[in-house]
Amino acid sequence: MALEAVDVETWSNLIFQGVLLGILYSLIAMGYNLVYRANKSINFAVPQVVLLAAYTALITATATGRLEVALASAIIVSVAVSMAIERGVARPLLGRPPIALIGATLGVFYALKGVVLVVGGSEVAVLPLDIDYYRLGALTVATNDLISLLGAIPVLAGVVLLHRKTSFGAAMRAVAEDAEGAAAYGLPVRRLMLAGWALAGLVGGLGSILLAVKTQVSPDLEYYAIRALAASLIAGLDSLGGVLLGGIVLGLAEQLASKFLDPYLPGIGSDIAFLLLLLILFVKPYGFFGSERIERV
Amino acid sequence: MPPMLTVSNAEIMYHPYILVIKNLSLAVEKGTITCILGPNGAGKSTTLKAISGVIKYERGKVTRGSISFEGEDITNREPDDIAKRGVIYVMEGRRIFKELTVKENIDAVAYTTGAGPDEVKAVLDYFPRLRERFSERAGNLSGGEQQMLAIALALLHKPKLLMLDEPSLGLAPKVVSQLYSTIVELHRNEGITILLAEQNARKALEISDYGYVMENGRIVTEGPADVLREDKDIREFYLGMGKARAGYKSVKWYRRKKRWV
Amino acid sequence: MEGGGLARQNTLYIVLAALVIIIVLAGAYFLLAGRGGEMQEETTPAEATPTAGEAAPKEEAKVIEINVGLLVDETGPTSDVGKGYARGAEAAFKYFNEKGIYTKDGVRVKINYIKRDYAYNPTLAEEFYREFRDRYNVIAVVGWGTADTEKLSDQVARDKVVYISASYSAKLVVKPYNFFPAPDYSTQACSGLQWLATEYGAGKIALAYDHKVAYSRSPISAIKEAAKALGMEVVGDFDLPLRATEADAERIAREMKAADPDYVWCGNTISSCSLLARAMAKVGLDAVLLSNVWGFDERSPNLVGEEAYGMVAGISPFLYPMFASGVEAYNVIYEAASMAGVPKEEVTLRFVQGFLNVWLLVKAIEEVTSQDLLERKGEALKEVLESRTFDFGGITAAPLRFQEGWHVPYKTVFIVFLAEDGSLQLKGKFTAPEAIDCAKVTIEGG
C-alpha cells in the first residue's frame, strides 16, 4: 500500500494502537528489567507466568463474575510465582554464570507450561468485561484502552520513582549492584531481592491482565511476553524508565510494519520485534538506556 | 566476663568441597582492637565473612564449631540478622555501591538501620570529606574517600563490633595513616570493639591490643600485640625487619624454603 | 577432606545417579518388554495376527484385537479445539468397544487405541506414527491436523494405513489412504459462498486469512473462482495473522472498511476470526463475516462480543449438537459421552468431529470380513471406504460417498448464524455451486 493512500484517520489509529500495545509491552518488559536489576538475570519464565496469571483471572472471573477479583487473583498468582522462582531457582543460583540462569529459567518456562496446561488448558476466551467504545475524533477508544493509559503509566512511573527517590529504592539498587557487599552492611538482601521479584510479578501480572483484556485469554499471550523481552532489551536491561519508550517503539514498529511491509513480507508484523532488536543490538549493544559495562581484567 | 565474640573450633567450607578454615578458635574482648594478620589466602577474609554471615553469598558455610556473640550463637545466621546484633563487616576492597551517590549509599543503609538525619549527621562528623562530596557518584570518589564511606555506612548501624577487612589495601601510605587514626578515634570515642584483618602488619600491630597470625587456614601464632611486635619471626616475615630486610634481590634458587611454624 | 557437608553432597549425587539408573533400567525394561510383546504376537496368532481366521474355530467369545493410533493435540497451539476432538474420539473408541463392533462375518473386534499427544509438532507426529506402525502394527490412525496429516499422507499410502483426520485440506482428497467425513475446506468455503449468494445476493467480498499459513491460504483460489461464478466481487486479500492482536484486527477492519465489502471471509481459527468480528463492530464495518469450520463454533457468541451479534456466521459440515433435537443418530453420541463421563453440555462440535472420525472407521470395519481385516488390514478398509455409502443419520450434512482417488464425500454444509439476540441459528444446508469443482481448483491452483 502506498504511503500517500494512507489518510489521517488510519495514521492516527495506527499510532494510537501502537502506543497502547507498547504500553502493555512495557509493563511486561518492566517485569523483566526489575528481575534483572534484582538478580542480574533474565527471567525467561515470564511468558508462562503471564499465561498463568491470565488463566487464573479467567477462572476466577468466570466463577465470581467480578473483574476486580480476577485482577487481584491474577496479580497474586503472578507475584507468588515470581517469588517462588526467586526462592527456588534464582537464589540457589546466585553467583553462577548467566548460562546457568538462562538454562534454569528456561526449565521453569517449560515446567510452568505444563502447569498452565493443567490450570487453564489452552482455552481461548474473553474476560467478562463490559467494554464500551468512545469515539474521539478519528480515534475509537475502548474502556480497557483507557484503563491501560490511565493505569499503566502511573504504575510504571511509580516503580521508577520508588527506585529513584526512596531509601527502599536505594537499598534495592544497592543490592542490585553488589549483593554481597549489601549483605555485609546488614541490608536484608534476600528480602530485597524477593521484593524485586515480587514487584516484577506485580507489574507483569497487571500487564498480563490488560493484555488479556485487549486481546483474548489464549496461549498466544506467551508470544507477547517473548516480544516484550525485545522491548526490554531495546531499552536496556538495567533501565527502568526506558522500558516505556522501548515498549512504545516496539508497538509502533509492529503496527507500521504490519501496515506497510506486509504486502512484501506477509506476517512480518509479529517478527519485526526481533529484526528491530537485532539491528539495535548491533548499534547500541546495551540498549538505548542501559549502562555499558567496562571490561576489566 | 566472657569475651564479646568467640569463635570456637570453626570449620568453614565453600560449596561443595573446598575446605578453607580448619579448627579456628579466636576471641575478641569487649573494648579492644584485635587484629588478624596473614598473607592473602590465609583465611582472614573467610573468617570475617563467616562471622558476619556474608559467606553464604559465596556458597560457603560453617560446617563445624560455633561462633557466638555476646553469649548468643550466631553460627550460619543471615547477615542482616547478625548486623542487627551489632556486628558489622566492612569488606575488603571498599565495597560501596559505586553506581549510587554518597547520599544514596547512606540512604540504602539507613533503610535497614532506620538511622535518622541526626544519626547520619553524627556519622558524617567523622568524615567531613564525605559531606563535601555528598551528591557525587561513589565510584568517582578516591580510594581513601571510598574507604571512609564504607566505614561511615557501617557506623550507621551503631556497631558494637566493627570488623574491618584490609582497610589499607591499595591505599597510599599517607591515606592509610589518616584512616588508622580515624579508626583509633572511633574506637576511643564510640567505644567500638574492632576486629581488624590486615596484611599490613606493622600498621595493624601499632594500634592493636591483641593479634592473631593466620596462615593456610589456621592460626599459627597469637598473643598481645606488643609481644607479637617483638617476635623474631613476625619481625622477619611481616614487619620486614630483621635479616630478611636484606631484600629480595638476594633471593636465590638454592635458598631453602622456610615455612611458618 | 572430611565433614558432614561432603557426605550429604555424595548422598545427593547418589540419589541423582540412582534416578538416572532407574530411568535407564526402565528404558531397558520397556525395550525388552516391547520386543517380548512383539514375539508373542508372532507365536500366538489368535490375538492380532493375520492367521487368526483359519487357525481357530469360530467361537462365541472370540474377539480379534486391532490396534489403531490416535494422534491428538492437547497441549499444542491447536489444543483449544484439539482437546474436545480428543475427548470425542476417545469416547467413541470406548463406546463402540463396549457396545461391540462386529465384522461382516460376525467376529467381534476390539480396537486398542494408542493415544499420543503430539502438540501439533510434526516431528513428534512422525515419531509417534513410526511407533504406531512399528511397535503396534496399527491398521489405521485417527489423526488430527494439517501438520501431521499432510506430512504423513505419502507415508501412510506406502504403509497402507488408513488415516482419518480432521484436516479437511483439499490436497488430501487425492491421497489414497487419507479420509475425512466432510467436504474439503475449499468445497466448504464454496458452499458458504452459495449461502451468502442465496441469502443476501451478489455483493463484494473481502478475504481475511493468514498469508503465511497453508491452512488459511488453501481455499482462497477456490473462493475466488466461486465468487466469480456467483457474481460476487472480491475486493481484497487481507493478511490477518493466526496469532492476531486486537490492534492487527482493528487495522485490517479499517483497511477493509475502505474497500466497503458486503461480506468478509475469515479463513483462520476462532481466535483471530472473533477478534476480527469485534474489530469490525468497533470500526463500524457493516458486513457479514463468514468463518470456516475452525473459525466459528459454540464459543463464538462469547468471543465476538455483543457488538458483533447479527453479523457473524460459520460453516460446519456437521450438525451442531445444539440443533440435534430430533436427530436420532445423535443419541449415539450422547450415550457415548455419558459413558465416558462427559456431560451433555460439553458435547461440542469438536467432540462430534472426533467422534465421527472414529465412527467412520468403525463403520468401515463393520463392512469388512475378519479375514480381510487381519490379512489386508488398511487396504481392505480403504476398499470398503471407497465402495460404500455411509450415512450418519443427519449428523453430517449429507451421506458420505468416497470415490477412489477423489475423497470428497459430499459437497454440502450447514450454516450457523449468530443472531442479533446472541443465539445461534441454523440457516440450513447449502451445497457448493455445481458450475465449479472447488477441490479441483485448489489442487490445480496450488
Added chain:
Amino acid sequence: MPAGVFKETYEGDMAFIRYPIHKAALVLAVIAGLSAPLLLDTYYLNLAITALIFWVAVIGLNITVGLAGQISLAQAALMGVGAYTVAFAALKLGVNVVLALPLAGITAMIIGLVLSLPSFKLKEYYLAMASLAAQLLLEYAFSRIDPDQYTPIPPEAKRLASIDLNEPEALYYFTFIVAALMALAAGNIARSSYGRAMKAVRDNDVAASIVGVNVPLTKAIAFGIGGFYAGIAGGLYAIYSVGIGWEAFTLVNSIELLGMVLIGGPGRVVWGSLLGVLVLRTGWTLLESNLVPILAAMGFSAFASAIKYIVLGTLITVVIILEPEGLIAVLRRVKEYFRLWPYSY
C-alpha cells in the same frame, strides 16, 4: 615391570585412548552400535536413529555453548537450514541426499557464521536474545521459503547406488557412521589448541584476547562448527523424515537442545551431549510411550500431556541448580565413589 600404565611419550599421554579400559569400552561401544540393527526392531532402531541425529546437533551446540561459552538459542533453526538445504538439493537440483549432506552442513555453517556476528559485541543475556531473535527470524524465513509448511522428501532421492536409506537398517548404519565420525572430530577439536582457545574465551574472553587468542575468530569458529553440526543433523533428519516442515525447527526445539547440553554436561562435548540426548529425548520418548498411557488409565488423562513439560522442565532446572557440570559429572562422581568404596575418600 611397571605396576600400572605409564606413558613414556607426550603423545601417549595425550592420546584419546590412554588406558586399556578405554580401549575396551570403545570397542564394546562400536560393537554395540554396529550390532544394534540385529538386536532391535524397527521401532527401537528408529529411536536410535533419532538419538544419533540429535546427538550430532547437540554436540554442535555443546561446542558453541559448553566449550566456547557463547549462548545460542538458534540451534534448531540451524538444523532447519540443513534440512531445507537437503530438501532443496534433492527436489530442485536433483542431488542425491547423501551427497547433499555436506552441502547442508556448509550452508548451516555459513548461517552459523553470520549468527556469530552479534557475539563479537554482545555477551550473556544480550547474546542469548540476539540468538533468540535470529531463531525467530529464521523461522520466519522458513515460512517464506516453505509456504506449504511441508516439503516431502521423495523416497527415490534417498537411494544411492545400492544403498537404500529408506531401509531402517541402512539408514541406521549411515547415521551411526556419520554421527561417530562427527563425535570423533568434536572430541579432537575439544582437545586441540582450538578447544583450549574456546575454553579460554568461555572463561574470560578479555583475558583470552590478552593471552593471544583471536577472540572474534574463535567465536566465529565455535558458531561455525555449531552450525555445521546442526546442518548435518538437520540433513540427517531430512533423510530420516518423510518430509520436513518448519514447525519442527522452532524455538521450543532450540530450548530443548539447549536443555540437553546443560543437562548432559556443558563442555563435555561428546559424552555429555550423548547423555543429554538419551535422558531428554530418548528417555522421555520411552517414558511417554509407557508411562503416559498408564497415567491416562489412572484417570489423569487431562494432565497426562502436561506432565511432560512439568517433569522435563523440573529436571532441567534441578540438574542445573544441583550440578553445574551436568549429569555426566554425577556419573563421574558416582564412579569415583564406587572406585573408592567403602572409603568415602
Added chain:
Amino acid sequence: MYYTLNPPATNFNEHLINPNWVHLVPHPQPSMEEAKVDMVWDKSSLYKRVWGMGERILWAEGLHLSFGGVRALDGVSIVIRKGELVGLIGPNGAGKTSLLNVISGIYRPERGRVYFKGKDITGMPPHERVKLGIARTFQHGEMFHGMTVLEAIMLRLHPWHRGSIIEAALWGFRAKRWEVEARERAEHIIDLLELQEYRHRPVGSLPPGIQKKVDLAAALVQDPEVILMDEPMAGLSREEKEDIIRAIIEVRETRGTTMVLVEHDLEVVSDICDRVIVMDRGRVIFDGHPEDAVRDEAVITAYIGG
C-alpha cells in the same frame, strides 16, 4: 641499530632456551640520543655485563583514556628499554592497570600512540600483539578457572598454532605434532616453576599463590620479549613472593626478557627493579631510579605520605 644474536647468557637451565627461538638483543653500543635519556640503573654488574643499556623497545606517547568522565590516563608517556625491569607503582586508581590494558590492546586510547620495536601498534588487536612478543600476566591470578594448569599453559601457545580447524578435527599429523611440541614447551616451564604436582589440576581449585605462578608460567611459555606483570605478588606471603621473584630473576638472567612490573609493594620494586615509574591519577609523576623515587617530592605527597 646493531643487533647481534644473543647466546645463552648463563650456562644453567640452558635447556630452557630453544635454539629456534632467536633472541635479538641490542649491541651494547647506545646511540647518542639513547645515552642522554639513559635511565638504566646498573646496580649490579651482572645486568650491565649481559644487557648493558638497552634501546627502547616499547614506548607510549601521550595516552589519554577515560571511562564515563573518569580520567584513567591523562597524557601518559613511557619508555621501556630492552632488557630492563621497570617497576610501575602508584596508588589504586592511578591508572596502572589501564596503562597495561592499553599496551595489551584491550582498551583503545582516545589519544596517543603505542609503539613496539618501532612499529605503531595502537590499533592492533590484542592477540596480534602477543605474537609480536608482548606477554601479560593478570592481577587476579590465572583467569581460566575451568582449565587445568597444563591447558592454561598450552593455551598461550595458541597464537603460533598453524594447523587449521579441520586438521584439528581430524587430529592430523600437523595437529598432533603441534600438541606434542606444545606439551614439551609447557613441561619445561612447569619444571622451571616447580608446578609438576599441579599439572592436571583445574586452575580454579589452586591456592592464589600457585595461580599466580601458573599465570607467570603461562606468560613465560610464550617466550616474550616484553612481559607485563600486573601485580604478580599482590597478597602473597613472603615465601610465595620469593618464589615469583626467583622466577623473574631466573628468566631475566637466562633470556634477557624485558619486564614491566606493576606493584604496590615498594620494597619489592626498589629491590629488584632497574627503574620505577610512579603514577598518580592517570599521570606519570616520577620516572627514574628507585632510590630517587622515595626522595621525590611529588611521590611523597601522592603516595608515601608525609
